[in-house]
Amino acid sequence: xxxxxxxxxxxxxxxxxxxxxxxxxxxxxxxxxxxxxxxxxxxxxxxxxxxxxxxxxxxxxxxxxxxxxxxxxxxxxxxxxxxxxxxxxxxxxxxxxxxxxxxxxxxxxxxxxxxxxxxxxxxxxxxxxxxxxxxxxxxxxxxxxxxxxxxxxxxxxxxxxxxxxxxxxxxxxxxxxxxxxxxxxxxxxxxxxxxxxxxxxxxxxxxxxxxxxxxxxxxxxxxxxxxxxxxxxxxxxxxxxxxxxxxxxxxxxxxxxxxxxxxxxxxxxxxxxxxxxxxxxxxxxxxxxxxxxxxxxxxxxxxxxxxxxxx
Amino acid sequence: xxxxxxxxxxxxxxxxxxxxxxxxxxxxxxxxxxxxxxxxxxxxxxxxxxxxxxxxxxxxxxxxxxxxxxxxxxxxxxxxxx
Numbered sequence: 001x002x003x004x005x006x007x008x009x010x011x012x013x014x015x016x017x018x019x020x021x022x023x024x025x026x027x028x029x030x031x032x033x034x035x036x037x038x039x040x041x042x043x044x045x046x047x048x049x050x051x052x053x054x055x056x057x058x059x060x061x062x063x064x065x066x067x068x069x070x071x072x073x074x075x076x077x078x079x080x081x082x083x084x085x086x087x088x089x090x091x092x093x094x095x096x097x098x099x100x101x102x103x104x105x106x107x108x109x110x111x112x113x114x115x116x117x118x119x120x121x122x123x124x125x126x127x128x129x130x131x132x133x134x135x136x137x138x139x140x141x142x143x144x145x146x147x148x149x150x151x152x153x154x155x156x157x158x159x160x161x162x163x164x165x166x167x168x169x170x171x172x173x174x175x176x177x178x179x180x181x182x183x184x185x186x187x188x189x190x191x192x193x194x195x196x197x198x199x200x201x202x203x204x205x206x207x208x209x210x211x212x213x214x215x216x217x218x219x220x221x222x223x224x225x226x227x228x229x230x231x232x233x234x235x236x237x238x239x240x241x242x243x244x245x246x247x248x249x250x251x252x253x254x255x256x257x258x259x260x261x262x263x264x265x266x267x268x269x270x271x272x273x274x275x276x277x278x279x280x281x282x283x284x285x286x287x288x289x290x291x292x293x294x295x296x297x298x299x300x301x302x303x304x305x306x307x308x309x310x311x
Numbered sequence: 312x313x314x315x316x317x318x319x320x321x322x323x324x325x326x327x328x329x330x331x332x333x334x335x336x337x338x339x340x341x342x343x344x345x346x347x348x349x350x351x352x353x354x355x356x357x358x359x360x361x362x363x364x365x366x367x368x369x370x371x372x373x374x375x376x377x378x379x380x381x382x383x384x385x386x387x388x389x390x391x392x393x
Binding site: 003004005012016057058060061062064065067069130134189242247250252254256257258260261263267268271276 | 327328335337338343345346347349350354357358360361362363364365368369370371372373375376379
């Protein structure tokens with residue numbers, strides 16, 4: 001099938017399969033999956049400027065489906081998401097401005113690529129250590145009959161890093177808000193805005209929805225339960241990717257026909273991914289997330305070494 | 312538990328098959344006619360194209376979600392009969 005806007009010829013089944021895989025990842029982990037979809041489009045012959053813009057457009061459609069699914073499952077904290085939108089949009093713009101500045105200095109490839117690899121390796125390392133510690137702790141407690149054992153696996157969510165989120169909750173900088181859906185009595189708005197801003201900067205600076213950085217921040221820094229973090233992260237991805245789609249479309253970087261075809265596969269994949277979260281406890285979801293940043297880091301390293309931009 | 316998992320899997324496979332048929336029709340009818348028009352807008356009215364791009368992907372997102380929900384409601388009695 002010919003896609004006249006990008007001027008490429010791609011089999012629709014290829015786009016559907018790529019969309020389906022990325023859709024499952026999005027529904028299950030709350031990430032956009034741009035570190036897999038981007039290289040897959042590039043490998044199919046799509047020019048790099050269209051890869052970035054088209055991937056963002058496809059993320060919007062897919063994340064809306066997954067976010068709605070998570071909303072029906074009660075996994076989105078709307079109040080938290082609404083506060084985060086302010087920080088996310090500001091962060092996306094700040095990240096895009098950093099890229100523009102690096103472009104002018106002709107250092108975009110030498111800075112963005114290695115930063116991406118370091119960030120992804122750091123996230124994977126930290127999450128491995130945390131998930132292993134949590135699972136070990138849970139195994140120790142298995143002998144004791146406690147109330148948690150009677151609850152549904154998807155609702156049993158403990159983290160070995162809870163002391164960090166407790167410290168963040170103690171920050172006294174006003175104003176404070178309560179997040180009943182996430183089970184947080186009081187938290188400084190500035191802590192939420194900072195997390196959203198950092199996620200936004202990563203999105204604007206490295207591309208994609210930046211769920212790989214926002215989701216761990218929500219869990220470990222703000223103390224949001226994993227299932228709520230996944231749903232709320234998807235809500236934020238919808239906002240940042242919509243903003244990115246419009247900006248890139250104005251610059252002529254979006255082939256919406258490619259995005260529409262990819263999205264047909266992603267829509268059903270997202271349904272499957274979101275449903276799967278009901279069958280796994282929080283620590284196991286986090287454990288399964290670990291290979292994703294490693295794959296992204298590997299793809300980026302390969303692209304840098306072989307002389308191709310991989311974003 | 313095993314019965315529930317098998318029921319969900321059957322439902323998912325059936326949904327996938329119906330979905331595949333609908334998507335094939337979608338390619339033939341919608342994208343074939345939408346392509347040339349969108350290319351024209353892309354080349355001459357970039358602001359309109361940006362709005363259309365966002366509108367189309369959001370619209371398709373909601374449309375497919377409604378479609379999936381309707382399919383699930385329609386297929387549940389069929390899988391229970393088996």
